[in-house]
Amino acid sequence: MRIAFIGHVYHQKTGSNRFWIDLLERHGTVEQWFGEPGSDAARGWGAEFDESRYDVIVVWQLHEAFDLLSGRHPNVIFVPMYDAMFWAGDFYWKPAFNAAKIVCFSWALRQEVMRRGAVHAGFQYYPDPAQYALVEDFGTLRGFMWYRTREISPNLAFRLCRGTKFERFVVHDAPDPGHGAEGTWTAPPNIGRLDITHWSVDGKEYAAGLCGANVFFAPRRYEGIGMSVLEAMASGHCVVAPDAPTMNEYISNGTNGLLYVPGRRTRLDFSEARMIGARARESIQRGHERW
Numbered sequence: 001m002r003i004a005f006i007g008h009v010y011h012q013k014t015g016s017n018r019f020w021i022d023l024l025e026r027h028g029t030v031e032q033w034f035g036e037p038g039s040d041a042a043r044g045w046g047a048e049f050d051e052s053r054y055d056v057i058v059v060w061q062l063h064e065a066f067d068l069l070s071g072r073h074p075n076v077i078f079v080p081m082y083d084a085m086f087w088a089g090d091f092y093w094k095p096a097f098n099a100a101k102i103v104c105f106s107w108a109l110r111q112e113v114m115r116r117g118a119v120h121a122g123f124q125y126y127p128d129p130a131q132y133a134l135v136e137d138f139g140t141l142r143g144f145m146w147y148r149t150r151e152i153s154p155n156l157a158f159r160l161c162r163g164t165k166f167e168r169f170v171v172h173d174a175p176d177p178g179h180g181a182e183g184t185w186t187a188p189p190n191i192g193r194l195d196i197t198h199w200s201v202d203g204k205e206y207a208a209g210l211c212g213a214n215v216f217f218a219p220r221r222y223e224g225i226g227m228s229v230l231e232a233m234a235s236g237h238c239v240v241a242p243d244a245p246t247m248n249e250y251i252s253n254g255t256n257g258l259l260y261v262p263g264r265r266t267r268l269d270f271s272e273a274r275m276i277g278a279r280a281r282e283s284i285q286r287g288h289e290r291w
Contacts, residue, residue, distance in 0.1 A: 001028030002053065007060040009034040010177065016227045017060055024058065041067045059100065061224065066096045076100040081224025082109040082245050105225045108245040125225055126287030129234040134281065135214045138274035140167035144213035146206065146228055148176045148220055151262065154185045157217045160240060160260060160268050167192045170209040174199035214238060215273060218247055221262055233257065233280035238273035256280040
């Protein structure tokens with residue numbers, strides 16, 4: 001088969017959709033198209049796109065790609081992401097989406113799609129934990145956070161762990177577009193050492209910071225899948241995440257992770273961090289077998 005994959009240009013940088021492209025490549029020749037959200041696809045990045053050249057067209061999150069489609073192609077697959085489908089508190093849906101088959105990686109997203117009568121299927125992705133080194137040292141607590149949005153900042157993470165001694169805390173300062181940090185971060189007295197790392201093409205700084213930690217703070221309030229969270233769980237980290245999709249679809253609070261409500265004053269209990277990390281990895285293993 002000849003397959004068109006149309007995705008968000010930012011995912012070229014993060015590689016979060018690589019697993020899906022790998023799956024497609026098992027079934028045919030994949031031609032990749034990437035565009036900016038909010039841009040005019042027909043006059044910009046997709047000006048040369050011709051739907052008749054493909055047996056399958058996969059639109060990954062970037063709904064602007066529907067401007068390139070006639071609505072008559074028989075095999076269009078749309079993979080929306082929960083975090084990208086809510087604008088100003090409302091779920092965004094166009095009639096054109098119903099001409100596609102919808103893949104839902106979130107149960108909350110699936111409920112919204114069901115209400116709109118679209119042909120759909122629900123899946124829950126899990127990586128292979130055998131591909132990730134196991135975190136085993138819980139002699140001291142060491143935190144890691146990828147700073148992506150202002151809504152979930154390092155200062156929020158510091159408040160969640162106030163009163164608990166952390167030997168070290170690493171903030172990976174690599175924000176999403178338009179979310180650069182405002183001001184600086186100052187660690188409270190319970191944080192022994194605060195280190196700041198930055199984005200690198202080879203990902204070595206992120207990998208080193210994550211490998212040296214045993215507590216992982218999820219970087220965003222909502223996720224489409226949440227690859228960074230799943231990878232941390234697969235490594236046996238104690239994951240701390242907002243009580244929202246998709247994190248609360250993978251995590252049971254106090255069992256295989258810690259959930260909190262942003263905006264509510266909360267101090268988390270890390271006394272069972274080792275056990276929580278072990279159960280996180282076990283849950284990823286079971287999920288991967290289902291996947």
